[in-house]
Amino acid sequence: MVLTRKVRLFPKGEIEIMIEAESISPDSFAGKSEREIGGLSVWQGPREAQLSEFFDIEVTEGETEDGGSTLEIKIDGDASRVKRIGERMTFGRIEILGSAGMHLGSGMAGGEIQVRGDAGPWAGMNMSGGLIEVGGDVGDHAGSAYRGSWRGMTGGKIQIHGNARSQLGGGMAGGEITVLGSVENFCGIRQSGGLIVVEKDALRAAGAEMVGGSIAVLGRICQFSPGFVAAGTERDPTVGGRKIEGEFAKFAGDYAISKNPKGVLYVKEAML
Amino acid sequence: MISTMVIKNGHVFDPLNGIDGEVMDVFIKDGKIAKDLTGNDLAKAEVIDARGKTVMPGGVDSHAHVAGAKVNAGRLMRPEDHIGSVRPRTPFTHSGSGYTVPSVYKQGYDYSAMGYTTVFEAAMPPLEARHTHEEMRSTPMLDMGAYLVLGNNWFLMRYLHQGEIEKAAAYVAWMMNTHKAYGIKCVNPAGVENWGWGKNVHSLDEPNIHFEVTAREVIHGLAEVNERLGMPISLHLHANNLGHPGNSEITKDSLAVPGDVGPTQKMGVDWAETKMDPHRAQSVYLAHAQFNAFGGTSWRDFESGADELAKYVNSVDHVVIDNGAVPFGPATCMTGDGPSIHDLYVLAGIGGQKWSNTDVELECGSGVIPFTYLKASPISAIQWAIGLEMLLLVDDPWKTIMTTDHPNGGVFTQYPQVITWLMSKRARDETASQCHKWGYDRSSLGGVDREMTLSEIAILTRANAARTIGMAYRKGHLGAGADGDVAVYDLDPENFDPADSEKVIRAFSRAHLTIKDGKVVVRDGEVVAVPDGRRYYCKPEVDEGLTKDMLADVRGWFKYYTIGFANYPVPDKYLRNPEPIVVNGPQGGW
Numbered sequence: 001m002v003l004t005r006k007v008r009l010f011p012k013g014e015i016e017i018m019i020e021a022e023s024i025s026p027d028s029f030a031g032k033s034e035r036e037i038g039g040l041s042v043w044q045g046p047r048e049a050q051l052s053e054f055f056d057i058e059v060t061e062g063e064t065e066d067g068g069s070t071l072e073i074k075i076d077g078d079a080s081r082v083k084r085i086g087e088r089m090t091f092g093r094i095e096i097l098g099s100a101g102m103h104l105g106s107g108m109a110g111g112e113i114q115v116r117g118d119a120g121p122w123a124g125m126n127m128s129g130g131l132i133e134v135g136g137d138v139g140d141h142a143g144s145a146y147r148g149s150w151r152g153m154t155g156g157k158i159q160i161h162g163n164a165r166s167q168l169g170g171g172m173a174g175g176e177i178t179v180l181g182s183v184e185n186f187c188g189i190r191q192s193g194g195l196i197v198v199e200k201d202a203l204r205a206a207g208a209e210m211v212g213g214s215i216a217v218l219g220r221i222c223q224f225s226p227g228f229v230a231a232g233t234e235r236d237p238t239v240g241g242r243k244i245e246g247e248f249a250k251f252a253g254d255y256a257i258s259k260n261p262k263g264v265l266y267v268k269e270a271m272l
Numbered sequence: 273m274i275s276t277m278v279i280k281n282g283h284v285f286d287p288l289n290g291i292d293g294e295v296m297d298v299f300i301k302d303g304k305i306a307k308d309l310t311g312n313d314l315a316k317a318e319v320i321d322a323r324g325k326t327v328m329p330g331g332v333d334s335h336a337h338v339a340g341a342k343v344n345a346g347r348l349m350r351p352e353d354h355i356g357s358v359r360p361r362t363p364f365t366h367s368g369s370g371y372t373v374p375s376v377y378k379q380g381y382d383y384s385a386m387g388y389t390t391v392f393e394a395a396m397p398p399l400e401a402r403h404t405h406e407e408m409r410s411t412p413m414l415d416m417g418a419y420l421v422l423g424n425n426w427f428l429m430r431y432l433h434q435g436e437i438e439k440a441a442a443y444v445a446w447m448m449n450t451h452k453a454y455g456i457k458c459v460n461p462a463g464v465e466n467w468g469w470g471k472n473v474h475s476l477d478e479p480n481i482h483f484e485v486t487a488r489e490v491i492h493g494l495a496e497v498n499e500r501l502g503m504p505i506s507l508h509l510h511a512n513n514l515g516h517p518g519n520s521e522i523t524k525d526s527l528a529v530p531g532d533v534g535p536t537q538k539m540g541v542d543w544a545e546t547k548m549d550p551h552r553a554q555s556v557y558l559a560h561a562q563f564n565a566f567g568g569t570s571w572r573d574f575e576s577g578a579d580e581l582a583k584y585v586n587s588v589d590h591v592v593i594d595n596g597a598v599p600f601g602p603a604t605c606m607t608g609d610g611p612s613i614h615d616l617y618v619l620a621g622i623g624g625q626k627w628s629n630t631d632v633e634l635e636c637g638s639g640v641i642p643f644t645y646l647k648a649s650p651i652s653a654i655q656w657a658i659g660l661e662m663l664l665l666v667d668d669p670w671k672t673i674m675t676t677d678h679p680n681g682g683v684f685t686q687y688p689q690v691i692t693w694l695m696s697k698r699a700r701d702e703t704a705s706q707c708h709k710w711g712y713d714r715s716s717l718g719g720v721d722r723e724m725t726l727s728e729i730a731i732l733t734r735a736n737a738a739r740t741i742g743m744a745y746r747k748g749h750l751g752a753g754a755d756g757d758v759a760v761y762d763l764d765p766e767n768f769d770p771a772d773s774e775k776v777i778r779a780f781s782r783a784h785l786t787i788k789d790g791k792v793v794v795r796d797g798e799v800v801a802v803p804d805g806r807r808y809y810c811k812p813e814v815d816e817g818l819t820k821d822m823l824a825d826v827r828g829w830f831k832y833y834t835i836g837f838a839n840y841p842v843p844d845k846y847l848r849n850p851e852p853i854v855v856n857g858p859q860g861g862w
Contacts, residue, residue, distance in 0.1 A: 148349070148351035
């Protein structure tokens with residue numbers, strides 16, 4: 001019989017030093033009992049500990065509606081001091097009722113992560129597939145490349161209902177990021193592909209050093225990057241396969257970094 | 273404590289002693305190779321069964337960039353090089369990270385895992401000597417030394433242009449002592465000084481700015497100084513125009529410059545027994561020949577120039593080369609040749625990649641840039657071919673050394689991959705079929721049938737490396753009195769197919785045993801003991817009056833340095849297990 005496994009993690013209390021918990025993912029929970037999941041390794045600073053030290057674990061099983069097999073993890077509370085949740089996951093679903101710590105879903109290739117609260121920096125770093133949805137805000141470097149590298153996110157989607165901080169989608173080569181709020185500095189820096197949509201404002205230098213891909217800022221860019229040239233206006237443009245409503249000023253760039261850049265930047269004209 | 277060891281019944285490859293795969297025993301006593309052991313010693317000896325395995329002297333890398341400021345710049349500017357390449361801590365070893373530019377610990381362990389025991393840093397700027405020694409001191413397991421970058425040194429350029437060869441020799445002697453350095457490295461002679469003004473030199477006879485010295489004068493002068501002092505290693509030359517199409521011509525001409533200077537080693541050391549003459553036979557050692565064997569006139573008609581350069585090397589006796597192979601994949605180019613890195617940045621810099629350039633005051637310069645060699649790239653494919661041609665087209669293996677100019681052409685952990693190409697035409701053909709067609713179309717590699725034997729591999733990876741740098745008095749062979757450094761590889765010479773690349777790579781990547789000073793330090797690729805390495809440097813002796821005159825000149829210009837004269841030398845405490853080699857002393861005689 002095909003089963004769906006639901007694993008609930010109940011935080012036991014406040015976590016002092018942040019824990020590295022890449023073991024919290026459907027891939028590593030698959031096929032394991034409550035006890036085995038509790039025995040998975042997490043690091044707290046230089047100390048190796050077990051997951052059960054920080055969470056009570058409850059596993060329930062049931063049939064799936066569509067007959068497929070899946071695994072759902074629900075963290076029943078705050079996980080803002082838990083890093084690397086869902087790292088490199090390829091399937092299943094993680095729901096976090098509170099906030100998540102750094103590196104949420106980094107390197108993720110498939111499946112779905114939903115956070116009701118906020119997510120720390122580096123959410124979705126280098127992700128190649130799947131969906132991350134954050135109900136609140138995210139920290140710096142969401143959906144970006146690891147420090148120093150020029151190619152980060154290659155696929156998948158990130159949806160942020162609140163605001164994002166700096167270097168959102170840095171080095172992005174594919175996939176889609178939507179921010180319903182605002183972003184800070186260097187959104188889409190070194191972007192070479194994919195789509196970033198910011199529904200409110202961008203603070204400074206959106207699209208700096210981009211050579212490909214698209215960015216649409218539905219509000220205003222406070223300090224515009226100097227290497228872009230105006231390319232007219234468009235009404236209801238289709239950007240990265242997605243239609244965006246309104247009248248937009250279109251720019252090409254970043255000419256500061258390339259002689260023939262393919263990056264496209266849309267900004268709501270009325271707000272310029 | 274066991275101080276004796278017998279490695280029994282292995283197939284021994286010890287070219288300096290004329291041993292080519294014979295099944296025999298190797299004896300070690302008190303950390304040194306012994307002819308045999310007395311019954312008493314034998315009774316308590318650690319016995320290693322090497323039946324059906326390949327036994328070689330410990331590997332010697334005569335040219336790698338493994339310590340110092342530019343290496344560390346490579347580490348700092350490339351966090352992405354570290355995240356995917358992590359080595360966890362073990363009960364014996366530190367953790368470490370980095371693929372093209374590993375941390376010092378990882379570097380030491382990775383070399384040892386491949387059966388290497390001795391590695392020389394190929395470019396130490398004098399002002400960065402402290403940093404270089406700090407890193408070498410922190411590198412576990414390896415015996416090391418460093419070559420001092422002197423090809424654009426203000427004091428030397430002045431002396432050489434004025435023909436003051438004796439003072440130049442006195443200066444070099446003082447510098448070796450002062451910085452605890454091992455040999456003379458000459459990088460883009462006369463050109464790096466011009467780079468301080470945004471320029472370079474492009475011929476051997478073009479006087480540079482201010483000093484008006486030519487590359488020819490620098491090369492000849494330094495070679496003459498080197499042999500006058502009787503240094504262990506000959507002049508290590510990084511020729512002009514590196515990385516430019518058509519540079520094989522100037523490379524050939526540069527190598528001809530010291531043709532009238534004969535090799536002389538005047539070292540106050542005890543020489544271990546060898547059948548062959550362990551003294552070096554050449555007066556110039558060309559670094560990373562691949563980068564200086566470019567044909568064509570532009571990147572459009574770019575082709576291999578290795579054929580012509582190899583012909584020249586075949587025709588003379590004073591030249592030895594290392595190849596600087598390109599085994600594909602990520603690399604970090606780093607060199608004292610600042611302008612060449614700028615050229616690479618301009619060439620590959622579409623999209624504005626990161627790079628770094630440094631001017632080292634009165635001495636030299638350097639540059640660092642990440643680079644990836646792709647099989648699909650026509651240029652990379654040709655560079656791959658040139659790197660192998662330079663070893664396969666030079667007939668006498670005693671004129672060649674296998675390197676990747678780590679981490680410029682590739683990473684030292686890719687040596688086993690390079691070995692497969694040298695040993696098997698089929699392996700080369702297979703790689704060529706995955707490459708851009710220019711690889712074979714624009715080189716002679718496709719027509720080369722030569723396949724190297726294990727004995728030749730032993731020459732290229734230890735025996736000749738040791739002999740070329742003056743280390744054969746103790747390294748690179750298994751004669752009585754040599755260091756007890758032995759590599760045992762899980763490869764049966766009587767029962768293996770050189771075209772079985774996977775097997776060859778596995779065997780040479782993870783030594784069955786690495787033995788250092790008579791102690792097993794690696795077992796099946798895992799580090800099991802972490803001894804401290806030695807630091808080799810030269811103490812050349814010259815006339816005191818001459819030194820006094822020279823120092824007066826040095827003090828005169830020292831005001832141009834940002835540091836004081838008293839702070840210039842590297843104190844002894846920077847060296848762990850120092851092994852000074854007296855050069856040109858009473859024993860060697862001037």
